[in-house]
Amino acid sequence: MGDRRKKYGVSPDMQACPVETTLDVISGKWKGIILYQLLNGTKRFNEFRRLNPGITQFMLTLQLRELERDGIIHREIYKEVPPRVEYSLTEFGSTLEPVIMSMKVWGESYKARLNENPMIQGEES
Numbered sequence: 461m462g463d464r465r466k467k468y469g470v471s472p473d474m475q476a477c478p479v480e481t482t483l484d485v486i487s488g489k490w491k492g493i494i495l496y497q498l499l500n501g502t503k504r505f506n507e508f509r510r511l512n513p514g515i516t517q518f519m520l521t522l523q524l525r526e527l528e529r530d531g532i533i534h535r536e537i538y539k540e541v542p543p544r545v546e547y548s549l550t551e552f553g554s555t556l557e558p559v560i561m562s563m564k565v566w567g568e569s570y571k572a573r574l575n576e577n578p579m580i581q582g583e584e585s
Contacts, residue, residue, distance in 0.1 A: 482559070485527075485530050485532065486556065486559070486560075488523055488526075489519075490512065490515055490519060490520065490523045491523050491526070491527060492560065492563060493512060494508065494512075494520075494523055494524070494527065494533075495527070495532070495533075495549070495553070495556055495560050496560050496564065497511055498533065498547065498548060498549045498553075499549070499557055499560060499561075501548070502546045502547065502548040503546070503547050503548075504544065504545065504546055504547070505520070505524075505545055505547070508520055508524075508547075524547060527553075528547075531550055531552050531553070532549065532550060532552065532553035532556065533547050533548065533549055533550060533553055534547070534548050534549070534550050534553075535547055536548070
């Protein structure tokens with residue numbers, strides 16, 4: 461799991477709420493975006509950099525390593541000069557597709573709602 465488990469003390473026996481477990485794997489500003497982009501196929505490191513100009517090289521490397529460690533993505537290194545590295549979803553990682561696509565649909569709906577009523581952003585509960 462990601463560093464969130466260490467930071468917030470999720471029990472090592474994995475008795476945490478399943479939603480918390482899912483969020484632990486896909487949380488972070490960039491992981492969901494990376495996963496969404498991988499739904500369209502294999503990507504190279506610099507492709508992610510072009511698609512996400514706001515991400516630093518350090519953060520992209522960190523997010524990719526965490527996703528790889530969690531078994532969500534596969535990192536393939538080709539012994540070429542210069543070396544080529546490609547990232548793809550693992551079979552298990554592909555099971556996140558409905559989750560990511562549901563998030564996409566919800567995000568589109570929420571953006572449309574904000575466009576219809578910009579005052580929503582300023583509302584207090």
